[in-house]
Amino acid sequence: MKKHGANGAKALVLLSGGQDSTTSLFWAKNKFGYVETLSFDYGQRHKIELKSAKKIAKLADAGNTVIKIKEFEALKNNALLDKKINLKGKDSVNKNLPATFVPGRNILFLTVAAAFAYTRGIKDIVIGVSQVDYSGYPDCRAGFIRSMEKTLSIGMEYPVKIHTPLIKLDKKQTVLLAIKLGVLEIMAYTHTCYEGKKPGCGKCPACVLRRKGFDESGVKDPALG
């Protein structure tokens, strides 16, 4: 697990403790000479995500920093933060988006990541977004990522590159990537469920998508024991 990629550059991986960011972390370990991780405590429904992130970073032999983000609590109007809102409903402003949409979430995460990276002399940032299984989130698309990368580089006068190893992968392909990287068993420690249940409620949109990925790839989800 301590082997690092041939590329001598340093990378910062956004690690939520879920399947996608975990797979992205091990992808980054293969590619970069040095990797550290950043997690956000942003008032998410369940702190279990942060525990998973800490455990996974340790398994990857990578540092993990947690930064508190308070402002989304002030904007609380979506299902990922407010337990009173139906997880399967629609966003209150844009009915084309799910209720789980947190406006500006990845914009904020990437901004804080870039500011943190700036102070550490890191220019490569890795985020596990996918525009295939993106649940309708506009801040998971390639066009957004390229625009964000440009905005950060101009705004900090510091050339930031945002890597998105999963951008064109669906859940099945993400499982296959984890197999290829030799880290399928690590997925046992990842957390996916919106309800905060371990190993998962099996019914929320995130659990359904995860199960579909494992089913289609033909391997058993190691989180299911």
Add this chain to the structure above:
Amino acid sequence: MKKHGANGAKALVLLSGGQDSTTSLFWAKNKFGYVETLSFDYGQRHKIELKSAKKIAKLADAGNTVIKIKEFEALKNNALLDKKINLKGKDSVNKNLPATFVPGRNILFLTVAAAFAYTRGIKDIVIGVSQVDYSGYPDCRAGFIRSMEKTLSIGMEYPVKIHTPLIKLDKKQTVLLAIKLGVLEIMAYTHTCYEGKKPGCGKCPACVLRRKGFDESGVKDPALG
């Protein structure tokens, strides 16, 4: 002071309590049918800024919301947040930038403002940045603002417009704009000094710039009593 502009649109003004954001607020009151303000408690050296913002919003008959931003404290390595750092020095990473540079500050402020605006159904955001007297900050330039506007609109799937009434104005021209808007006397309540002194230490880069603006415009700074 209660007169609103002819344009029926709603606008959100980022209000720090300084001269520039205050002038921008009254510019917005002339232009838009409804204006509210947003201030950030981000661990700045002096809370006096937030008090000024509250007072000025009241004078403008505009609502004022304060949102706490915690993450910059985690990134503390610059003079505006850390009292141990020399205000007149250089940034530790980019020697072309002053020590007062907070990487990603306006990117974060605009992101939170846009997310807040989203929840309020507001599409017009006003920020008092100037690329003339910008102290070397890259996130005060027009190129950055246009890129940020595009990133926010794509990332939230919500068309945001960022207005920068002062972008081409130097401090003298900003004073002249305040005179034209009939709000010169309001400047008595604005706070500028990096040292948190009232009416100002007269020596820090912000105080020096402010004095230059009033001197060149030929009017007395009303903050000086």
